[in-house]
Amino acid sequence: MVDTQTTSERPHVAAKRYIYAWGAGTAEGNGNMKDLLGGKGAGLAEMTLAGLPTPPGFTITTVACNDYFANGKQLPEGLWQDVLDAMKQVETRSGKGFGDPKNPLLVSVRSGAKFSMPGMMDTVLNLGLNEETLAGLIALSGSERFGWDAYRRFIGMFGRIVMDVKAERFDEPLEHAKAKHGADAKDTDLDVADLKALVDVFKQVVREDTGRDFPTDVYEQLDLAIKAVFASWFGKRANDYRNSQKIAHDLGTAVNVVTMVFGNMGNDSGTGVAFTRNTFDGTNELYGEYLVNAQGEDVVAGIRTPEPISQLKTEMPASYDEFLKIGRQLEKHYKDVQDLEFTIERGKLYMLQTRIAKRTAEAAVKIAVQMVNEGVITQKEAVERIEPAQVDQLLRPQFERKALAAAKAINTEGLNASPGAAVGKAVFDADLAVEWQAKGEKVVLVRVETSPDDFHGMAIAEGILTARGGATSHAAVVARQIGKPCVAGVSELNVSYATRTASSSKTGMGFKEGDWISVDGNTGRVYAGALPVVDAKFEDQPELQTILGWADEFARMAVWTNADKPEEAAQARAWGAHGIGLCRTEHMFREGDRLAMVRGAILVANVATRAKAKAAAGEALNADETDAVATFDAAMAKLEKLQQGDFEGIFKAMDGLPVVVRLIDPPLHEFLPNLEDQLVKVTRAEEHGGASEEDKILLATIKSMHEQNPMLGLRGCRLGIMIPDFVKIQTRAILNAQIAVRKAGGNPIAKIMIPLVGHVNELKATRTLLAAEADKIVAAAGGVSVDYKFGTMIEIPRGALTADEIATEASFFSFGTNDLTQMTFGYSRDDAEGGFLLKYVEDKILPVNPFQTLDDAVAGLMKIAVDKGRSVRPDLELGICGEHGGDPESIHKCEKVGLDYVSCSPFRVPVARLAAAQAALSTQHDK
Numbered sequence: 058m059v060d061t062q063t064t065s066e067r068p069h070v071a072a073k074r075y076i077y078a079w080g081a082g083t084a085e086g087n088g089n090m091k092d093l094l095g096g097k098g099a100g101l102a103e104m105t106l107a108g109l110p111t112p113p114g115f116t117i118t119t120v121a122c123n124d125y126f127a128n129g130k131q132l133p134e135g136l137w138q139d140v141l142d143a144m145k146q147v148e149t150r151s152g153k154g155f156g157d158p159k160n161p162l163l164v165s166v167r168s169g170a171k172f173s174m175p176g177m178m179d180t181v182l183n184l185g186l187n188e189e190t191l192a193g194l195i196a197l198s199g200s201e202r203f204g205w206d207a208y209r210r211f212i213g214m215f216g217r218i219v220m221d222v223k224a225e226r227f228d229e230p231l232e233h234a235k236a237k238h239g240a241d242a243k244d245t246d247l248d249v250a251d252l253k254a255l256v257d258v259f260k261q262v263v264r265e266d267t268g269r270d271f272p273t274d275v276y277e278q279l280d281l282a283i284k285a286v287f288a289s290w291f292g293k294r295a296n297d298y299r300n301s302q303k304i305a306h307d308l309g310t311a312v313n314v315v316t317m318v319f320g321n322m323g324n325d326s327g328t329g330v331a332f333t334r335n336t337f338d339g340t341n342e343l344y345g346e347y348l349v350n351a352q353g354e355d356v357v358a359g360i361r362t363p364e365p366i367s368q369l370k371t372e373m374p375a376s377y378d379e380f381l382k383i384g385r386q387l388e389k390h391y392k393d394v395q396d397l398e399f400t401i402e403r404g405k406l407y408m409l410q411t412r413i414a415k416r417t418a419e420a421a422v423k424i425a426v427q428m429v430n431e432g433v434i435t436q437k438e439a440v441e442r443i444e445p446a447q448v449d450q451l452l453r454p455q456f457e458r459k460a461l462a463a464a465k466a467i468n469t470e471g472l473n474a475s476p477g478a479a480v481g482k483a484v485f486d487a488d489l490a491v492e493w494q495a496k497g498e499k500v501v502l503v504r505v506e507t508s509p510d511d512f513h514g515m516a517i518a519e520g521i522l523t524a525r526g527g528a529t530s531h532a533a534v535v536a537r538q539i540g541k542p543c544v545a546g547v548s549e550l551n552v553s554y555a556t557r558t559a560s561s562s563k564t565g566m567g568f569k570e571g572d573w574i575s576v577d578g579n580t581g582r583v584y585a586g587a588l589p590v591v592d593a594k595f596e597d598q599p600e601l602q603t604i605l606g607w608a609d610e611f612a613r614m615a616v617w618t619n620a621d622k623p624e625e626a627a628q629a630r631a632w633g634a635h636g637i638g639l640c641r642t643e644h645m646f647r648e649g650d651r652l653a654m655v656r657g658a659i660l661v662a663n664v665a666t667r668a669k670a671k672a673a674a675g676e677a678l679n680a681d682e683t684d685a686v687a688t689f690d691a692a693m694a695k696l697e698k699l700q701q702g703d704f705e706g707i708f709k710a711m712d713g714l715p716v717v718v719r720l721i722d723p724p725l726h727e728f729l730p731n732l733e734d735q736l737v738k739v740t741r742a743e744e745h746g747g748a749s750e751e752d753k754i755l756l757a758t759i760k761s762m763h764e765q766n767p768m769l770g771l772r773g774c775r776l777g778i779m780i781p782d783f784v785k786i787q788t789r790a791i792l793n794a795q796i797a798v799r800k801a802g803g804n805p806i807a808k809i810m811i812p813l814v815g816h817v818n819e820l821k822a823t824r825t826l827l828a829a830e831a832d833k834i835v836a837a838a839g840g841v842s843v844d845y846k847f848g849t850m851i852e853i854p855r856g857a858l859t860a861d862e863i864a865t866e867a868s869f870f871s872f873g874t875n876d877l878t879q880m881t882f883g884y885s886r887d888d889a890e891g892g893f894l895l896k897y898v899e900d901k902i903l904p905v906n907p908f909q910t911l912d913d914a915v916a917g918l919m920k921i922a923v924d925k926g927r928s929v930r931p932d933l934e935l936g937i938c939g940e941h942g943g944d945p946e947s948i949h950k951c952e953k954v955g956l957d958y959v960s961c962s963p964f965r966v967p968v969a970r971l972a973a974a975q976a977a978l979s980t981q982h983d984k
């Protein structure tokens with residue numbers, strides 16, 4: 058990339074080209090060079106190339122950072138000489154001199170990795186100041202106050218960021234100085250005498266804490282600052298952040314050295330941060346805030362409460378118009394909403410940063426649709442741009458409206474910084490939040506303001522509440538990014554870390570640590586207690602539906618749903634499911650008084666089944682046997698009728714779409730009481746005068762069914778082979794339901810799925826039995842044609858490995874990846890997930906929990922099965938019905954394996970639709 062981009066060649070001495078400069082309308086780098094220049098450097102170069110006003114500067118590349126570490130934390134050969142040359146160029150372009158007492162050039166030193174990273178080094182502003190250059194700055198600006206303010210800021214920042222002095226060491230004297238001007242005094246109340254005194258104190262602090270004097274040589278300042286940026290790449294916060302966001306550790310950070318421009322040169326100056334569209338709700342308007350007579354960090358740090366950007370229109374109309382125009386230009390250029398930083402120095406606007414804006418899920422979806430309508434991006438780009446997690450978030454619960462209306466908020470004002478409803482116990486520090494959460498508590502993190510040090514607490518909290526900071530504060534930005542509800546800047550809230558309480562100065566209401574609170578990230582309100590939450594409505598989100606409609610066009614795989622009940626099926630259908638990929642029939646055996654019926658049947662099932670075989674062979678039955686058969690058949694007949702009703706409901710809800718019905722799957726003992734409970738019951742009863750005959754028989758039956766390893770026991774198709782009536786009545790119920798629905802004018806499509814097949818003969822035997830049963834019913838219905846097919850679930854490794862044999866008996870496969878994962882790994886899921894798997898994932902023995910994200914070896918087995926199956930039956934229909942069907946990463950793997958559809962729980966259907974489209978698009982790109 059590098060070689061094609063460089064236009065102007067600056068001579069350099071280092072072995073590699075480590076520096077790319079910009080300014081005076083030209084740039085050596087450009088916006089595509091994020092790998093090398095980091096996001097900030099690439100953006101500055103690109104803006105310069107686009108003719109936008111940027112202060113001259115240069116970027117030291119990420120490669121230089123990596124070489125610095127490879128070189129034992131020494132600047133690589135020749136780099137320093139190149140820095141000096143680049144500084145010369147900046148001097149020429151800015152018309153100022155670095156360290157020149159008459160006309161001093163000051164610079165900011167800014168870190169900038171490829172991905173924007175909280176936890177990286179903060180920016181050092183005003184670098185290049187010492188007693189001599191300060192005099193020059195004062196002379197040039199004509200303001201002694203401005204000069205001393207810049208100087209004390211520089212010492213504080215440099216001391217903290219580069220020299221590792223604790224922030225409090227500077228904050229305390231600052232607060233102290235402000236206090237002299239009253240309780241509510243601001244930084245701007247400090248006069249020259251205060252600032253001079255502060256500078257002395259700050260220098261003293263540096264001497265005490267570092268054992269050396271504050272550096273006065275401007276090149277030494279620059280050298281130390283560059284090295285501090287490099288060092289911050291491997292700082293703890295940055296490491297933690299990269300781990301949590303899965304960012305590679307070897308990317309390195311770039312360093313940007315930028316001519317200082319001053320937003321604090323009076324009331325015709327200012328600084329701000331703005332998004333080209335509203336990144337909270339998606340409205341197409343400039344969205345942001347600014348401060349008059351302030352330096353950049355003041356806005357971000359939330360020290361003074363900024364004005365909304367709309368105010369700039371009246372205060373500095375020319376700058377506002379120019380900024381608006383620049384914003385539009387950058388949006389068109391980057392084809393996305395931009396997050397901009399600007400400074401106005403005595404009426405002249407400078408652009409300091411542009412990057413793709415982070416946004417809420419709601420804004421993401423709305424803006425994508427807007428931009429398609431404006432012709433800025435294509436439908437495909439819109440679909441690729443939305444993250445599956447954002448779709449998920451839009452369907453997350455909200456506070457129940459009535460309860461919300463009835464509740465009285467603790468606060469009168471607060472910023473709705475990140476949407477959603479959070480309920481949890483208030484906790485005032487991040488470590489404690491993590492501790493409580495580990496004990497199973499739900500927590501809301503409450504802070505005056507957050508910093509990168511709070512990230513671990515924010516990551517596990519239900520929501521975040523801060524008393525200070527605006528829409529661009531750390532809390533707000535991070536919360537939006539990690540999808541947590543957040544209310545920020547509740548300035549009326551007095552948060553006391555000492556007493557672990559918070560209360561509103563406006564309403565007098567409050568809470569203490571451990572109290573339940575409810576945080577509404579949609580409105581900025583906070584409530585005492587735990588308000589009820591309700592599901593979000595898909596129906597009320599037209600833009601989301603539009604995006605998913607486009608997604609369906611690009612997807613190759615269809616999205617079906619796992620639904621056992623008509624209501625679930627209808628729900629999933631409304632959310633865009635194109636069929637049922639798994640209808641489990643177990644609950645049909647459990648509900649209400651059916652369970653008693655089923656238990657009665659199970660007790661006699663074996664005797665009755667054997668008796669029937671005898672009778673079929675022409676042998677006579679004894680009285681017990683005849684009884685058993687009668688009891689069994691009566692129960693089965695009742696169940697059949699009830700199941701038929703269930704299936705009718707499902708077929709109606711999914712009219713015209715396929716319904717995969719899985720025949721009975723779990724081991725029968727799941728329908729009986731637990732062995733220990735029954736044993737205790739009978740033993741107790743025996744002690745007190747005798748147990749009932751029924752209970753004793755039940756106990757004996759449970760004992761006889763006891764298995765060492767039920768997961769590998771009598772279940773799935775094995776059960777149907779041992780006691781054929783269970784699956785026979787299910788098949789009859791399905792067919793009769795179809796006939797009934799068909800007669801009523803419907804179009805039921807059944808796919809009868811035989812589970813847990815490992816050998817083709819299991820399938821063949823079951824299928825032969827059931828096909829005969831189905832034929833009888835169809836014949837009896839006379840003339841009514843119904844659409845049904847038999848297929849199987851591939852969930853045993855042997856099944857996958859012999860899929861070519863199995864496909865001769867199956868018209869479809871559905872991958873049951875829960876069992877397939879269990880059996881491929883040899884883990885019992887129920888035991889593993891609560892136990893050793895946690896450690897496995899933590900210690901990286903496994904990269905992920907394979908029950909959440911499809912393992913590659915399991916996907917490999919699927920691929921074998923797909924290829925073998927299709928080799929004998931090209932029209933074999935292939936899907937997945939394990940829980941992986943709703944996981945975006947697994948969906949990508951399903952696309953690669955070549956499935957026809959994924960099936961997932963109803964509430965995952967919208968996410969899966971997007972993921973299926975993205976999987977198809979990225980697979981196309983790969984080709």
Ligand code: ADP
Pocket residue numbers: 112164165167168179180182315316317318319320352353354357398399400409410
């Ligand atoms: P971050 O990565 O935290 O956004 P930045 O490097 O963008 O850090 O800088 C922090 C603040 O300092 C921003 O408000 C930015 O606009 C301001 N800033 C950075 N460089 C300059 C400069 N050369 N002149 C004026 N303000 C600057």
Ligand code: MG
Pocket residue numbers: 398410
């Ligand atoms: Mg910035």
Ligand code: MG
Pocket residue numbers: 722812813852873876
């Ligand atoms: Mg299974």
